Amino acid sequence: MIYKGQILVVTIDGPAGAGKSTIAKKLAKALEVSYLDTGAMYRALTLKAMRESVNMESEDDLIALAKRTVIDIENLDCGVKVFLDGEDVSQEIRTVEVTNNTFYIARAAGVRSIMVEWQREMGSRKSVVIEGRDVGTVVFPNATRKYYLDADVEERARRRYDELIAKGKEVDFSDVLNDVKVRDEKDFTRKVGPLKKAEDAVVIDSTKMTIDEVVEEMKNKI
Numbered sequence: 001m002i003y004k005g006q007i008l009v010v011t012i013d014g015p016a017g018a019g020k021s022t023i024a025k026k027l028a029k030a031l032e033v034s035y036l037d038t039g040a041m042y043r044a045l046t047l048k049a050m051r052e053s054v055n056m057e058s059e060d061d062l063i064a065l066a067k068r069t070v071i072d073i074e075n076l077d078c079g080v081k082v083f084l085d086g087e088d089v090s091q092e093i094r095t096v097e098v099t100n101n102t103f104y105i106a107r108a109a110g111v112r113s114i115m116v117e118w119q120r121e122m123g124s125r126k127s128v129v130i131e132g133r134d135v136g137t138v139v140f141p142n143a144t145r146k147y148y149l150d151a152d153v154e155e156r157a158r159r160r161y162d163e164l165i166a167k168g169k170e171v172d173f174s175d176v177l178n179d180v181k182v183r184d185e186k187d188f189t190r191k192v193g194p195l196k197k198a199e200d201a202v203v204i205d206s207t208k209m210t211i212d213e214v215v216e217e218m219k220n221k222i
């Protein structure tokens, strides 16, 4: 969709649990543009690597895997679906095992450049709200509007904990908090595509805000 005469690219970066997915989806809907979840692509490739018992320590093996993989993200009426070589893996990519293994894919420079190409290709066809860790810094440095969505680590862990409990999982808050801290550490410190705020990004701290308040603030700034 051409938005007010131009292709609109809105990027949202931020740490795990800041509310990016929910907010990006709502914002895309409000603006009537597509939504692209880049984390889902890292997750889908992780799932394939796990299924095929690929040596995730080997960057060459991961690059070869990426080259023989097709990942598609579709905005359907029933929601956003993630396809791995044509198979709907939207649910399977959300397991704790996949989450904990994504860092292998995320730290491999050669795989990241393939991902970035895919994301640019998908994101440049039409107006889009795209979320991830490096979308405002690396994938779309010339985006129309960039946001960096943050929240306190305890609050992010609490949201993740509530989500898991709602899904009927038995988890300890301290374990969830620890997992979030470990993911933060990996996201902030990897050599390629680390999570960081783009210089021209608008920072929004969602700790004490509702989802709708964040969406409204983002919408008003576009």
Ligand code: C5P
Pocket: 016, 038, 039, 040, 042, 043, 102, 103, 106, 131, 132, 133, 134, 135, 183, 187, 193
């Ligand atoms: O956002 P989500 O938690 O689904 O992302 C899964 C993993 O993929 C994250 O832990 C992050 O390390 C990685 N990722 C990334 N770059 C992105 C999006 C996600 O490295 N643009």
